[in-house]
Amino acid sequence: MKKNRRIKLTFIYLTLIIFLVITLLPYVWLIITSFKTRIDAFSIPPKLFFKATLQNYYDAFITKGMLSNLKNSLIVMLATVGIGMAFGLPSAFAFSRFPMKKDKILLNYLLGTRFTPFVVLALPLYLIMSKIGLLNSFAGIIVAHVAFNLPFVVWMMKGFFDAVPKEIDEAARIEGYSWFRVFLSIDIPLAKSGLAATMIFCAINSWNEFLMALILTGRNTVTMPVAIPGLMTPQGTLWGQIASVGTVITIPVLILAIIVQKHMISGMTMGAVK
């Protein structure tokens, strides 16, 4: 019986490890390639031991000016998170604390926006932005990112505010706090782990977004994902540099993702799975 169980466990771990290898291999390969010289990257059989170099990073970020794209990505991300939170939090609080008959329609509207393909929003936004002269500006791309992050903030934070006991609010109300003060100085601090998770999700959404940025940014506002295809030149694709930019885009996201791991599934199913 015991022996049987051990065989079963070995089998389970083996399967999981194979699964992990398949899952991680392409990504690990990307990171390894970013430290290789051109010759090492193209060698057959693949080299596992090689002299690591930072040349790709230097070429992409300093020579090719990817650093300014990194800056653009950061600007868009910070503005999106800032606006999304500032506008979305009060609304989430109201959904949680002041239920109305109309809530259902509003929540459905938010959910609808969440599931709309980006191309559906990108087309009208592009035409409108080009009419009012905001094409290729930060304002244009930030508006587009807020458009799909704001509904997300409201949905996520509604769940986190729901988890804060209503009795605390009532006690504060009796103490003479205004609802606005209850919201700012009691419920927001109490929901702060949810707040951090929501902010991180928003940041990742904006940081990874490609289609809107492809359409709405230009020369001075190109974000990092949009700048990568520029490294696929007609003279050949600069794989090493692409790998280095890919690594730089993904590493911060992974670090943030591990922090919010607990809320990950809940966030990605819009709260359907806790």
Added chain:
Amino acid sequence: MFYRKKKKLKNYNSLAMCFHIPTFVTLTFITLIPILYTVWLSFYDYQLANPGSENVFVGFKNYVALFSDTELIHSVRITFTFMFGAVVLEVIIGICLALLLNTIPKLRRLFTSLVLIPMMIAPLVIGLMFNFFINPQFGLYVWLVQRLHLPLPTILTDNSITALIVVIIMDVWEWAPYLGLVFLAGLQSISGEYYEAAKVDGASGRQIFRYVTLPLMKPILTVGILLRAMEIFKEFDKPYILTGGGPGNATEVIDLYTYRQAFVSFKFSYAAAICVILFIILVGCGMIYQKIAMRGDGE
């Protein structure tokens, strides 16, 4: 008494409105108006190549044209093939992963953090990574193919069938672990009493899975499947960078096709008509999702 109650409720409403205003005014301007503008646009004949065409009202002409557009029908078929292939594989792998992870409580956290990685990587980078990985110029893929004595490597994205398979595998690679974690959450919410009762009744492992686990998992399976099916309609970055919709238009999913109509051919009104249809489909699916997934929530 009645009067007071009513008044209190009314006060509540105006207070709620104050909190709601920033979000909903913003969303009116940045999502509602753009979508209404798309609907309006779809009844005109706006093309960049045709100055003045913005004011030519054509009624339902764009919508009628959709039905005889063979390329569009092709891309819808590709999208559904892609959806079917990807979702089926993701669900199967997801269930297996969830069942396996459920048996190892000790190392679960570590494994979970590791399998989270694919879904956090920017989809564009995933496309590049696969491009990289299956590129015969590079060592790894050719080397693996030779080791496993598979047929000699060709450029997979040059053949319409293998290109679609690669696009599907790419999506499975990204999202199967995610469904695994969703299903794992579902498995863990099943009370142990059910299993004990089944064991007392003498059910075998397979019977327990078939008659206890699976039925209890049904709601969460539905959530997972629906969510993935809807997200397929958003697929753009990965095929865009890996195949560009090619070879020919063998991997041109609906978003890529719409993008091409709007931003390569600049047929804005025609693209708008596709967008309207897409929007209606997705809002419909979203409502179903809301009905099934948010049961008991949002009341």
